[in-house]
Amino acid sequence: MLGRTANALFWMFRYLERAENTARLLDAGLRMALTRDLVTAEEEWRSVIATAGLRRNYEARHGSYTGMQAWNFMLREKDNPQSVLAMFGQVRDNARQSRNAVSGELWEAINDSWIQIKDILAKPVPEQRVGEVVAMIRQAGTLAHGAIGGSMLxxxxxxxxxxxxxxxxxxxxxxxxxxxxxxxxxxxxxxxxxxxxxxxxxxxxxxxxxxxxxxxxxxxxxxxxxxxxxxxxxxxxxxxxxxxxxxxxxxxxxxxxxxxxxxxxxxxxxxxxxxxxxxxxxxxxxxxxxxxxxxxxxxxxxxxxxxxxxxxxx
Structure with missing residues (x-):
């Protein structure tokens, strides 16, 4: 196997794991913030951003930690190379580079998930849809892991x-x-x-x-x-x-x-x-x-x- 193909497979699943982990952090942060007053909720989102390693990048662009700003920064902001949208784009790019080394089922799972995630993150995500988006990202990971486990040599x-x-x-x-x-x-x-x-x-x-x-x-x-x-x-x-x-x-x-x-x-x-x-x-x-x-x-x-x-x- 060419080193470039091995690299693409290795990083495809690293980025997939990062996207899933970001979704889990957002889910945990949302649950905590919904039980807090406004001031404490901002502290919860500050913690979530810090846990994701994005505090410096976030504070260079935003002066407060409102939920709407925080989750959209982590999900879709163009200036955040570690957003879920950017990371899942890397998942698909690496899948495409290793297309001949992955099963059809795995490629379809990643490509279909990318289309859905790109579509739902084309616009800012309101509070009532955060849970739906998080569930979609986690499902994308589940589908990819299921496809590789059930269809690849x-x-x-x-x-x-x-x-x-x-x-x-x-x-x-x-x-x-x-x-x-x-x-x-x-x-x-x-x-x-x-x-x-x-x-x-x-x-x-x-x-x-x-x-x-x-x-x-x-x-x-x-x-x-x-x-x-x-x-x-x-x-x-x-x-x-x-x-x-x-x-x-x-x-x-x-x-x-x-x-x-x-x-x-x-x-x-x-x-x-x-x-x-x-x-x-x-x-x-x-x-x-x-x-x-x-x-x-x-x-x-x-x-x-x-x-x-x-x-x-x-």
Missing amino acids: RDQGYHFARAGTFIERADSTARILDIKYYLLLPSLSYVGSSLDAGQWDTVLRSVSGDRAYRWLNAGQIDAKGIVEFLVLDGRFPRSLAYCHSALRDQLASLARIHGREGQSDALMRDADTRLADVTIDMVFEKGLHEFILEFISTNAAIAQAISDDYRFLA
Whole structure:
């Protein structure tokens, strides 16, 4: 497979994952903002924008955090290269570049979703349609993942696509956890308060983990338990442990197909060993922020090594 095609498959699913994650953040923010007064609702939207890593870009263009401005900025604003509209355009462009390597079902799922999303985001989204738009974006991801799972050969193209998914998913979960401590929780005096519990609920909703966590923990919102769930619980498909386990499997499959291992495999083994030996007490003893920064750095190094090993730009 040409490096350009592998690169397109890898990034197609990275951008798809980013678009889905943005939709989840918007859904969580909307739920929280609807239960707040006007001033507090603006703080909720400030947190959502910060969690998405868009605060500087947003504040360069807007002076307030009204819901209408915030969700349209994240969904469709032309000056935001990380908007859902821009990211899904990248999904389709990468799908087109790798057209000969994807199944007809996957291409149709992505192309049809792109047409629908482009159409609904052609104009500013009013409050009464935000839920519909978020649902459409999440459905687009579900359709694409279903199509690749049910129609593509388990060849190198499939494994590059899945590797991109888990690289991006791990990065997103890690950043959401880090933002919780440094932006969503402005003061230690909030720890244990209703605001603190509400923010942790937002974190769980941002990764679609609220129902699974409550089922496992009898509905109790506990910061330490949530961090353990999102970092170490290998049963939850968006936890750091699950994502790296799945990524390891994709890289092992690629190594078998190519008859050799690369730097990405060595980095993956090291990361896997470190994460397997960690307990939640060790995470908090080290410092959650420090742990997350190290994880994000390692995750990025693995992504770069995949690109180098398989000559994505060749």
